[in-house]
Amino acid sequence: MELSGGEVLIQALKEEGVEFLFGYPGGAVLHIYDALYEQNSVKHILVRHEQGATHAADGYARATGKPGVVLVTSGPGATNAVTGIATAFMDSIPMVILSGQVQSRFIGSDAFQEVDCIGITRPCVKHNFLVDSLENFAETIKKAFHVATTGRPGPVVVDIPKDFTTPGITVPFEYPKSVNMRSYSPAEQGHPGQIRKAVDLILSAKRPMIYSGGGVVLGDAAEQLTQFTELLGYPITQTLMGLGAFPASNKQNLGMLGMHGTYEANMAMHDCDVLIAIGARFDDRVTGEIDSFCPDAKIVHVDVDPASISKNVTVDVPIVGNVSHVLEAMIALIRDTDKRADPADLAQWWATIKQWAGTNCLAYEKSPDLIKPQAVVESLWRATKGDAYITSDVGQHQMWAAQFYGFDKPRRWINSGGLGTMGFGLPAAIGVQLAFPDEIVACITGEASIQMCIQELSTCLQYGTPIKIINLNNRYMGMVRQWQEFNYDKRYSHSYMDALPDFVKLTESYGHVGMSIDNPADVDAAMDEAFAMKDRLVFLDFQTDQKENVYPMIEAGKGHHEMRLNPARELA
Amino acid sequence: MRRHVISVLMENESGALSRVAGLFSARGYNIESLTVAATHDPTLSRMTIVTIGTERVVEQIIKQLNKLVDVVRLTDLTEVQFIEREMMLVKVRALEHGREELKRLADIFRGSILDVTDSSYVIELTGDDHKLSAFLDAVGRDNIIEVVRSGATGIARGDKSLKP
Ligand SMILES: Cc1ncc(C[n+]2csc(CCOP(=O)(O)OP(=O)(O)O)c2C)c(N)n1
Numbered sequence: 155m156e157l158s159g160g161e162v163l164i165q166a167l168k169e170e171g172v173e174f175l176f177g178y179p180g181g182a183v184l185h186i187y188d189a190l191y192e193q194n195s196v197k198h199i200l201v202r203h204e205q206g207a208t209h210a211a212d213g214y215a216r217a218t219g220k221p222g223v224v225l226v227t228s229g230p231g232a233t234n235a236v237t238g239i240a241t242a243f244m245d246s247i248p249m250v251i252l253s254g255q256v257q258s259r260f261i262g263s264d265a266f267q268e269v270d271c272i273g274i275t276r277p278c279v280k281h282n283f284l285v286d287s288l289e290n291f292a293e294t295i296k297k298a299f300h301v302a303t304t305g306r307p308g309p310v311v312v313d314i315p316k317d318f319t320t321p322g323i324t325v326p327f328e329y330p331k332s333v334n335m336r337s338y339s340p341a342e343q344g345h346p347g348q349i350r351k352a353v354d355l356i357l358s359a360k361r362p363m364i365y366s367g368g369g370v371v372l373g374d375a376a377e378q379l380t381q382f383t384e385l386l387g388y389p390i391t392q393t394l395m396g397l398g399a400f401p402a403s404n405k406q407n408l409g410m411l412g413m414h415g416t417y418e419a420n421m422a423m424h425d426c427d428v429l430i431a432i433g434a435r436f437d438d439r440v441t442g443e444i445d446s447f448c449p450d451a452k453i454v455h456v457d458v459d460p461a462s463i464s465k466n467v468t469v470d471v472p473i474v475g476n477v478s479h480v481l482e483a484m485i486a487l488i489r490d491t492d493k494r495a496d497p498a499d500l501a502q503w504w505a506t507i508k509q510w511a512g513t514n515c516l517a518y519e520k521s522p523d524l525i526k527p528q529a530v531v532e533s534l535w536r537a538t539k540g541d542a543y544i545t546s547d548v549g550q551h552q553m554w555a556a557q558f559y560g561f562d563k564p565r566r567w568i569n570s571g572g573l574g575t576m577g578f579g580l581p582a583a584i585g586v587q588l589a590f591p592d593e594i595v596a597c598i599t600g601e602a603s604i605q606m607c608i609q610e611l612s613t614c615l616q617y618g619t620p621i622k623i624i625n626l627n628n629r630y631m632g633m634v635r636q637w638q639e640f641n642y643d644k645r646y647s648h649s650y651m652d653a654l655p656d657f658v659k660l661t662e663s664y665g666h667v668g669m670s671i672d673n674p675a676d677v678d679a680a681m682d683e684a685f686a687m688k689d690r691l692v693f694l695d696f697q698t699d700q701k702e703n704v705y706p707m708i709e710a711g712k713g714h715h716e717m718r719l720n721p722a723r724e725l726a
Numbered sequence: 727m728r729r730h731v732i733s734v735l736m737e738n739e740s741g742a743l744s745r746v747a748g749l750f751s752a753r754g755y756n757i758e759s760l761t762v763a764a765t766h767d768p769t770l771s772r773m774t775i776v777t778i779g780t781e782r783v784v785e786q787i788i789k790q791l792n793k794l795v796d797v798v799r800l801t802d803l804t805e806v807q808f809i810e811r812e813m814m815l816v817k818v819r820a821l822e823h824g825r826e827e828l829k830r831l832a833d834i835f836r837g838s839i840l841d842v843t844d845s846s847y848v849i850e851l852t853g854d855d856h857k858l859s860a861f862l863d864a865v866g867r868d869n870i871i872e873v874v875r876s877g878a879t880g881i882a883r884g885d886k887s888l889k890p
């Protein structure tokens with residue numbers, strides 16, 4: 155089969171099983187767009203801003219586990235995509251970003267819409283490729299998908315000079331069946347000796363704690379994690395990225411840990427004697443002050459990326475490998491032995507944890523006049539039976555979503571954890587809804603974040619994605635305001651959201667349904683009304699309590715055992 | 727803090743060098759020197775990086791380098807017996823009575839004089855870091871007009887090798 159570069163690309167995407175291509179046209183990719191015309195193997199989703207394309211592809215990838223694919227033009231198309239590429243990179247999301255480039259003979263001449271896309275994206279991709287010939291094009295795409303989806307996943311950019319996609323200039327097409335890269339071979343199985351050592355340590359614990367992260371979600375190891383945790387009967391906590399990999403409703407679950415984690419999870423981290431870290435990377439928002447991190451614990455760390463091990467915290471038993479394989483191996487060893495942690499020790503440990511849990515750290519003050527943001531998330535949980543796909547933006551609303559929407563399944567909680575990108579939520583929800591047209595998708599956002607990619611409401615109309623947008627509108631960059639309240643003597647410098655649009659009218663002008671809710675008594679009914687509109691995008695603009703803060707909180711320089719609790723807990 | 731000499735075998739592709747340089751600057755690692763050239767296999771480049779860091783940092787450097795998709799293999803030469811060589815060109819002031827003395831010094835250090843004028847020599851010298859520094863000290867800072875050093879290259883002793 156003789157194909158032009160543009161056709162090679164489409165065929166390659168077909169071979170990779172790509173359903174959606176999130177893109178935006180421009181000069182350098184016009185040949186590719188021509189090849190996209192009147193074909194139906196790949197569905198192109200036209201966004202309204204390249205950042206939206208990257209987040210939508212990212213949301214698709216997070217929800218499905220399959221790589222998200224983006225197509226942008228050279229120059230401004232590529233630079234607009236950078237925020238989304240960095241977002242995916244920080245959370246290890248598999249994506250392939252195809253960017254147009256000026257003709258190869260013009261590279262380096264400051265040609266129209268030329269930027270050094272390879273140079274700009276290098277620090278925020280797993281790898282990138284500049285296509286160097288039409289002959290190598292198919293193989294390069296194959297490699298890009300391979301690198302993006304194996305080992306620790308991540309975004310891969312393929313920069314495509316325009317001359318390699320010219321219609322009429324063809325090569326014989328054959329898509330490689332496999333890739334051979336001598337320089338790239340991610341670890342799969344963990345080292346058996348290390349696994350045995352880890353199991354010995356785990357079974358001799360008196361105060362064990364399991365701490366799991368996004369790696370369990372990415373590695374599709376939720377089932378194994380649940381088996382492992384239930385088999386041991388140990389307490390477990392998850393990072394922001396790991397929520398849902400262990401059911402929130404399981405009684406062994408202590409909830410999220412870290413800066414806005416639960417009191418019991420953080421205290422148990424601090425006091426444990428054996429910490430079992432699985433697919434987590436000891437991020438600074440999770441560890442608190444590193445000098446007081448798990449002072450008494452021996453640490454087992456399972457991760458697919460050797461560079462994550464002993465990066466921030468030195469560990470005792472590192473295991474490099476695919477988390478699901480390692481968990482399976484550990485489960486088999488535990489089943490094979492009668493050795494168990496002393497039940498008396500474990501019972502005492504659980505009793506201590508119950509006491510910590512008794513602080514009821516997530517309790518908040520109820521109000522008859524003001525809508526409490528936490529109550530909105532709880533209402534959303536009821537309206538969706540706890541089974542929706544929830545995307546979010548960045549700020550207080552994100553933390554309340556994480557704290558109050560109990561996720562029982564992996565890949566349901568979709569947020570930008572590592573980079574903390576405001577503007578992520580709405581486009582990400584588009585990707586999720588396209589992947590799962592029959593599922594409920596809601597985006598929990600704030601009035602500041604939603605405005606960063608609001609233009610994608612137009613994309614939602616074009617492709618009929620009936621997302622429900624839950625805007626926790628506190629008229630503040632709430633998270634910024636909270637830090638200013640605590641650390642800057644309530645000097646609320648530039649965190650007030652003045653001159654807000656009328657979100658109802660705005661949504662309506664985009665062809666959707668808008669609702670504004672300011673009475674706490676109306677929250678549940680509004681939810682029900684919105685979710686009854688199964689085919690419509692509904693923007694629910696909740697006017698929430700402006701002064702509400704996210705609790706509990708570990709402030710800067712503090713350890714897990716020094717949380718600041720909600721002063722209003724008693725009033726709850 | 728210790729000096730480490732890391733030898734890296736990588737795909738000889740455009741951009742490979744900037745990935746390494748970018749890694750060091752992005753993560754704030756120190757680079758004392760970095761040399762790179764193609765090997766007898768033209769698809770592979772060999773790079774020698776000299777860095778100074780704590781064990782912990784150097785362990786991270788090695789892991790992060792290994793993580794680069796273009797890196798085929800690498801080794802910390804300072805963990806084994808190894809040979810280190812660097813080439814240096816020095817332009818020195820060579821006047822009247824000093825000329826003989828400089829010639830003698832160059833001989834002692836097994837250097838060779840590549841260029842001669844009325845007032846200067848260009849001396850070529852090969853050796854490890856210590857030897858090159860010792861030569862510069864012997865010449866005296868005041869007499870040095872210009873110094874160019876290639877950066878260290880290294881290879882393990884014995885029959886072990888860094889192969890793809
Ligand atoms: C692109 C970007 N710019 C700035 C920030 C810093 N930032 C973090 S939270 C926040 C405020 C978010 O306000 P809003 O969306 O209203 O959420 P709220 O905290 O009020 O719930 C800001 C500005 C960011 N995370 N991302």
Ligand SMILES: [Mg+2]
Nearest residue numbers: 600601630632
């Ligand atoms: Mg706000």
